[in-house]
Amino acid sequence: MPLMPSWIEAANAPDCPFPLNNLPCGVFSVAGGPRHCGVAIGDRILDVTAMEKAELISLADRPVLDKPEWNAVMALGPAAWERLRHLLIGFLRAKSDLQTTIEPYLHPLASAEMYMPFSVAEYTDFYASKQHATNVGTMFRGKDNALPPNWLHIPIGYNGRASSVVVSGTDVFRPWGQLKGPQDDAPRFAPCERFDFELEMGAVVGTPSRYGRPVTLAEADAMIFGYVLLNDWSARDIQAWEYQPLGPFQSKATATTISPWIVTRAALEPFRVDAPEREVPLLPYLQDSGPMHYNIELEVELTPQGGAPKVISRTNFRELYYSAAQQLAHHTSAGGPMRAGDLLGSGTVSGDTRESRGSLLELSWGGKEPLDLGSGVSRSFLQDNDRVTLRGLARGDGYTIGFGDCSGTLRPAIAPPWPAA
Amino acid sequence: MPLMPSWIEAANAPDCPFPLNNLPCGVFSVAGGPRHCGVAIGDRILDVTAMEKAELISLADRPVLDKPEWNAVMALGPAAWERLRHLLIGFLRAKSDLQTTIEPYLHPLASAEMYMPFSVAEYTDFYASKQHATNVGTMFRGKDNALPPNWLHIPIGYNGRASSVVVSGTDVFRPWGQLKGPQDDAPRFAPCERFDFELEMGAVVGTPSRYGRPVTLAEADAMIFGYVLLNDWSARDIQAWEYQPLGPFQSKATATTISPWIVTRAALEPFRVDAPEREVPLLPYLQDSGPMHYNIELEVELTPQGGAPKVISRTNFRELYYSAAQQLAHHTSAGGPMRAGDLLGSGTVSGDTRESRGSLLELSWGGKEPLDLGSGVSRSFLQDNDRVTLRGLARGDGYTIGFGDCSGTLRPAIAPPWPAA
Numbered sequence: 001m002p003l004m005p006s007w008i009e010a011a012n013a014p015d016c017p018f019p020l021n022n023l024p025c026g027v028f029s030v031a032g033g034p035r036h037c038g039v040a041i042g043d044r045i046l047d048v049t050a051m052e053k054a055e056l057i058s059l060a061d062r063p064v065l066d067k068p069e070w071n072a073v074m075a076l077g078p079a080a081w082e083r084l085r086h087l088l089i090g091f092l093r094a095k096s097d098l099q100t101t102i103e104p105y106l107h108p109l110a111s112a113e114m115y116m117p118f119s120v121a122e123y124t125d126f127y128a129s130k131q132h133a134t135n136v137g138t139m140f141r142g143k144d145n146a147l148p149p150n151w152l153h154i155p156i157g158y159n160g161r162a163s164s165v166v167v168s169g170t171d172v173f174r175p176w177g178q179l180k181g182p183q184d185d186a187p188r189f190a191p192c193e194r195f196d197f198e199l200e201m202g203a204v205v206g207t208p209s210r211y212g213r214p215v216t217l218a219e220a221d222a223m224i225f226g227y228v229l230l231n232d233w234s235a236r237d238i239q240a241w242e243y244q245p246l247g248p249f250q251s252k253a254t255a256t257t258i259s260p261w262i263v264t265r266a267a268l269e270p271f272r273v274d275a276p277e278r279e280v281p282l283l284p285y286l287q288d289s290g291p292m293h294y295n296i297e298l299e300v301e302l303t304p305q306g307g308a309p310k311v312i313s314r315t316n317f318r319e320l321y322y323s324a325a326q327q328l329a330h331h332t333s334a335g336g337p338m339r340a341g342d343l344l345g346s347g348t349v350s351g352d353t354r355e356s357r358g359s360l361l362e363l364s365w366g367g368k369e370p371l372d373l374g375s376g377v378s379r380s381f382l383q384d385n386d387r388v389t390l391r392g393l394a395r396g397d398g399y400t401i402g403f404g405d406c407s408g409t410l411r412p413a414i415a416p417p418w419p420a421a
Numbered sequence: 422m423p424l425m426p427s428w429i430e431a432a433n434a435p436d437c438p439f440p441l442n443n444l445p446c447g448v449f450s451v452a453g454g455p456r457h458c459g460v461a462i463g464d465r466i467l468d469v470t471a472m473e474k475a476e477l478i479s480l481a482d483r484p485v486l487d488k489p490e491w492n493a494v495m496a497l498g499p500a501a502w503e504r505l506r507h508l509l510i511g512f513l514r515a516k517s518d519l520q521t522t523i524e525p526y527l528h529p530l531a532s533a534e535m536y537m538p539f540s541v542a543e544y545t546d547f548y549a550s551k552q553h554a555t556n557v558g559t560m561f562r563g564k565d566n567a568l569p570p571n572w573l574h575i576p577i578g579y580n581g582r583a584s585s586v587v588v589s590g591t592d593v594f595r596p597w598g599q600l601k602g603p604q605d606d607a608p609r610f611a612p613c614e615r616f617d618f619e620l621e622m623g624a625v626v627g628t629p630s631r632y633g634r635p636v637t638l639a640e641a642d643a644m645i646f647g648y649v650l651l652n653d654w655s656a657r658d659i660q661a662w663e664y665q666p667l668g669p670f671q672s673k674a675t676a677t678t679i680s681p682w683i684v685t686r687a688a689l690e691p692f693r694v695d696a697p698e699r700e701v702p703l704l705p706y707l708q709d710s711g712p713m714h715y716n717i718e719l720e721v722e723l724t725p726q727g728g729a730p731k732v733i734s735r736t737n738f739r740e741l742y743y744s745a746a747q748q749l750a751h752h753t754s755a756g757g758p759m760r761a762g763d764l765l766g767s768g769t770v771s772g773d774t775r776e777s778r779g780s781l782l783e784l785s786w787g788g789k790e791p792l793d794l795g796s797g798v799s800r801s802f803l804q805d806n807d808r809v810t811l812r813g814l815a816r817g818d819g820y821t822i823g824f825g826d827c828s829g830t831l832r833p834a835i836a837p838p839w840p841a842a
Contacts, residue, residue, distance in 0.1 A: 122543065122583055127667060137666070148665050153608050154599055158667040159580035162543055164632070164757040173633040175755035178575055178704065187574050189704045189754075211585070211676075212594040216838055235755065244569050245558070246548060246579040247668020253757035255632075283599065283610045285839040333610075334596035334656065335835075336585040336674035414756075417637055418706040 001270045003399040005094035008106075011042030012094075017393065017402020018042055018109075021270075023088050024261035024403065025226065027068045028112040035068030035115055040261060040404075041092055044106040048088075051105050057087055070118045070262065074206035074225045075340035081206065081225065085266050114260035114404075117228075118204060120165045121341035123256065124331060125200075125232055126157035128322040132350035135362045140240065152280050155322040155330045157344075158247045160232075165256045165343065168406045174384065174413040175254040177238035187241060191413035194236035194367070194381045197388045198348040199300050199358035201317050202230035203324035204262055205342035214332040217285065221292055221325035223338065227268065229259035229298075229390045229406035230345050236361055236381070256345070259390070259406040267401055271295045271394040273318050285329060292323035296394045298349055300358070302373065305385035310373050312363060315349050315356040317392070384412045422691045424820040426515035429527075432463030433515075438814065438823020439463055439530075442691075444509050445682035445824065446647065448489045449533040456489030456536055461682060461825070462513055465527040469509075472526050478508055491539045491683065495627035495646045496761035502627065502646065506687050535681035535825070538649070539625060541586045542762035544677065545752060546621075546653055547578040549743040553771035556783045561661065573701050576743040576751045578765075579668045581653075586677045586764060589827045595805065595834040596675040598659035608662060612834035615657035615788070615802045618809045619769040620721050620779035622738050623651035624745035625683055626763035635753040638706065642713055642746035644759065648689065650680035650719075650811045650827035651766050657782055657802070677766070680811070680827040688822055692716045692815040694739050706750060713744035717815045719770055721779070723794065726806035731794050733784060736770050736777040738813070805833045 004020040005012050011019045018024065018040040028038045028045050036049035051057045052065040059065075059080045064072035073080065091102045127133055130147070133156075137146030150156065166172075174195055180187035206225030209215050215223065232252060239251030272291040281287075296317035303309040327344055348358040357363045360381050363371045367380035382388070390406040425441040426433050432440045439445065439461040449459045449466050457470035472478045473486040480486075480501045485493035494501065512523045548554055551568070554577075558567030571577065587593075595616055601608035627646030630636050636644065653673060660672030693712040702708075717738035724730040748765055769779040778784045781802050784792045788801035803809070811827040 140666070150599075150601075150608075150662055150665070153601075154663055156663070156667055157670055159582055159670070161580055161757045163760055163763075166632070171633075173756050176635060177755055178571075180571075180574075186701070187571070187704065189706055211587070212592075212835065214597060214835075214838060216840075238755065241571055242575055242577070243666070243668075244571070245561075245664070245668070246577055247664075247666070249578055249580070250751070250755040250757075253752075253755040255756070280607070283608065285610055287840070330671070331674075334598055334613075334659065334671040334674040335594050335676070336582045336671075339584055342584075414633065414635075417635060417640075419637075419708070 002397045004089065006041060006092050007094050007096060007099050008042040008044055008092065014398050015400050016042055017400055019399040020089060020092055021396060021399055022263060022267045022401045023085060024263045025070050026117045026261045027115040030107045030112050037065045037068065037070060039088060040109060043109050045109050045112050047105045047107060059084055068115060071341045074118065075208060077207045078222055081264065081266065085264065114167060114169070116167045117260060117262050118341050120162040120343050121339040123160040123162040123165055123343045124157050125160045125252065125345035126155055126322065126327050126347040128155060128320040128327065128347040129350045130321045131319065131352055132348040132358060132362065135350060135357065139361065139366045153283065155327045157327060160256065160345065161253050164253055165258060168257055168260050168404065168408065170257065170408060171411045172233055172255040172408045173411050175235050175238065176413060176416065177235055177250050178241055179237045180241045192235040192238055195410060196234045196236055196360045196381055197300065198232040198234055199298055199313060199315070199390055200230040200232055200348055201296070201346045202228045202258055203328065203344040204228060205328065205338050205344065206340055208340055209332050209338045211337045212335045214335060215329060217288060217325055217329045220328035223328060224265050224324060226262040226264040228262055229392050229403045231257040231388060231390055231406055231408060232345055233257070255408065257406055257408040259403040261404045263401060263403055268294050268394060270396055275323060276321060285333065286326050288323065288326065292325045293318045293320065296392050298390065298392050301389040302379065303387040304373065304377055304383065307377060312371060313355065313357055315351040315358060317349060319349055319351050320346055382410050384410060386410050423818045425510065427462060427513045428515050428517060428520050429463040429465055429513065435819050436821050437463055438821055440820040441510060441513055442817060442820055443684060443688045443822045444506060445684045446491050447538045447682045448536040451528045451533050458486045458489065458491060460509060461530060464530050466530050466533050468526045468528060478505070480505055489536060492762045495539065496629060498628045499643055502685065502687065506685065535588060535590070537588045538681060538683050539762050541583040541764050542760040544581040544583040544586055544764045545578050546581045546673065546766035547576055547743065547748045547768040549576060549741040549748065549768040550771045551742045552740065552773055553769040553779060553783065556771060556778065560782070560787045574704065576748045578748060578752065581677065581766065582674050585674055586679060589678055589681050589825065589829065591678065591829060592832045593654055593676045593829045594832050596656050596659065597834060597837065598656055598671050599662055600658045601662045613656040613659055616831060617655045617657055617781045617802055618721065619653040619655055620719055620734060620736065620811055621651040621653055621769055622717070622767045623649045623679055624749065624765040625649060626749065626759050626765065627761055629761055630753050630759045632758045633756045635756060636750060638709060638746055638750045641749035644749060645686050645745060647683040647685040649683055650813050650824045652678040652809060652811055652827055652829060653766055654678065676829065678827055678829040680824040682825045684822060684824055689715050689815060691817055696744060697742060706754065707747050709744065709747065713746045714739045714741065717813050719811065719813050722810040723800065724808040725794065725798055725804065728796070728798060733792060734776065734778055736772040736779060738770060740770055740772050741767055803831050805831060807831050
């Protein structure tokens with residue numbers, strides 16, 4: 001599919017992340033005003049909350065854009081999503097005769113403050129990159145036990161903490177936690193010393209499913225409203241001590257940062273690609289009948305305080321062994337219902353080369369091979385005031401689909417509210 | 422503290438679970454009417470939603486009992502909870518001169534339909550019984566690795582699935598999942614063959630905490646609104662194959678059943694007891710300065726289809742090594758915020774004897790010693806149409822505090838929506 005031209009000129013530049021083909025969903029405010037739902041187009045944001053109020057958009061027999069979150073739209077399901085996209089394309093396409101009608105609802109992107117685009121119902125994090133699982137497994141359990149025996153059969157995942165999902169730009173505080181080195185007799189309670197990022201994508205569930213009723217893979221694919229960039233900040237030392245036998249808990253509880261824009265599944269349709277070859281056959285409930293992965297280029301940029309930004313990893317969402325649809329189908333297999341706003345982290349996206357690893361744990365190989373940032377600066381793990389930015393883009397025929405930066409700065413640990421050790 | 426007499430005579434019987442000392446919080450309807458918040462007293466329910474509307478109760482500058490959930494009241498914090506309790510005691514105590522005013526807001530308990538008492542923000546399940554952890558660890562990992570090295574230092578927990586928490590009386594469907602025996606070459610997808618209950622209590626968080634701001638143990642204790650009975654249904658075969666390395670996922674996703682009544686922390690104050698002796702000193706952030714455990718007698722009843730109910734386990738909430746306050750303080754230690762309606766499962770409550778084990782896995786020792794139910798009936802794990810009922814009570818001076826039955830029936834696995842194997 002080629003670029004769809006818009007009367008908003010900036011949207012037609014081949015490297016603009018928000019062409020008419022994209023129309024990602026966010027929540028914004030301008031000049032201290034109220035939070036509204038908005039859609040990015042070129043260098044502007046279209047205020048769809050105000051448009052619904054003015055009856056230029058109608059998706060249901062009640063307002064669904066009146067709250068500063070996209071959940072109500074998501075819950076309407078794919079037909080309504082398609083209708084909204086069709087309406088917006090009609091308003092914004094080149095030669096539309098609605099230009100003067102729409103103009104008052106546009107705001108400069110540069111002056112907008114962005115918020116969480118949706119209310120996260122629940123957050124689940126998966127582990128879908130074979131390269132990442134192998135790297136981490138090698139460091140935590142040795143080369144011979146690197147990939148768990150279930151990994152090629154199950155899209156392994158665990159429930160995370162929805163309340164700590166934050167939007168790009170939110171500061172992250174270095175967590176306190178129980179730390180115990182292999183030589184220590186007992187744990188101590190101290191600020192994390194091995195704090196890390198994880199480069200992920202997040203799938204946002206739109207259509208709910210029913211209690212006791214698993215969904216098929218095709219149904220799961222259709223339930224997904226869109227995708228965000230996702231940084232699952234991780235405390236490696238807390239994790240190493242706590243994670244047996246019930247999995248990561250406080251090591252993943254500090255924050256998870258997402259991009260301000262949800263790129264809809266419709267916008268990503270042209271970028272579907274086949275899954276990697278299966279090393280062992282998947283069970284029938286996980287077998288895909290068509291391409292359910294996406295070709296999305298990803299990068300991580302690290303900026304030390306006062307230093308220059310440096311891209312430290314480049315990889316691609318298509319590297320994953322399991323698609324979000326497979327993860328979602330598996331998620332419902334035991335009968336637990338999904339809700340509008342459930343967020344599924346893909347798992348860290350790591351490629352085959354050192355330069356394509358999606359975490360510092362892997363890039364510095366557990367701290368043994370510090371990563372050179374130039375100018376005499378290196379990193380094994382994050383230092384206070386480091387800024388981490390994830391970017392993602394899909395390259396179309398004369399256009400680019402972007403998510404906006406997914407960025408967060410690590411601030412020092414807070415003064416402890418607890419009694420001293 | 423002795424019984425507080427009420428003008429509702431049934432509330433004064435020593436074995437009535439709902440004396441004036443209790444006043445537990447639920448959501449109910451009568452005769453197909455709307456769902457309202459209610460408080461149990463004797464053999465009646467007091468409709469506090471209707472009382473707030475009639476301005477007999479006012480807790481904030483806006484309605485907080487107008488939705489069929491207690492979350493808005495919880496979020497007001499301990500001063501409002503105390504105020505509500507004080508008001509209700511004034512209305513319902515013996516010799517109150519408000520009897521004729523209150524009478525219209527009372528409904529027979531027997532005619533009420535009960536619903537989820539609150540909207541579960543997020544659900545976390547802990548692992549706080551040393552006996553349970555030792556039993557399960559012995560079966561899953563052998564006697565020498567039974568208790569993980571971190572267990573005596575960390576209140577081990579993992580994030581569960583809030584969307585599958587259901588109220589007592591809701592049917593539970595035997596889940597499908599990946600099963601793989603130790604001798605099998607590959608997993609198969611089939612209905613769970615080792616489905617189990619877990620006897621737990623749940624702590625309901627009332628007061629929220631802030632992003633990036635851990636709370637002290639004393640603050641955590643004060644944040645807890647009340648307690649429910651909780652059955653964390655578990656698929657042992659799914660769990661055995663899936664849980665490494667990131668913990669239980671679909672094995673715990675089918676359903677978690679809670680009692681219809683939240684017993685408030687205030688009602689349980691007289692039943693506080695000290696923690697068991699610590700085998701190794703806890704880190705300062707987890708050290709309690711007073712009694713934070715509770716003396717609550719617990720039992721599990723199993724009823725086969727068409728058979729007689731049989732109590733198969735009797736234990737006590739005080740058996741746990743970690744209190745809910747310790748679990749909550751730990752839960753915030755890495756900075757993730759808590760919200761009104763967060764539910765913290767205690768972990769299976771098992772005592773020292775076989776008769777006090779809180780799951781079939783332990784009662785039948787992994788199926789090796791089937792549990793005799795009499796009349797030639799035995800169980801290793803649950804069979805279709807078995808009903809499991811949890812009960813809890815605290816015995817006061819001439820009165821009893823109850824939670825209502827926490828009950829669920831296991832229904833057969835549904836016909837598969839997936840392609841055949």
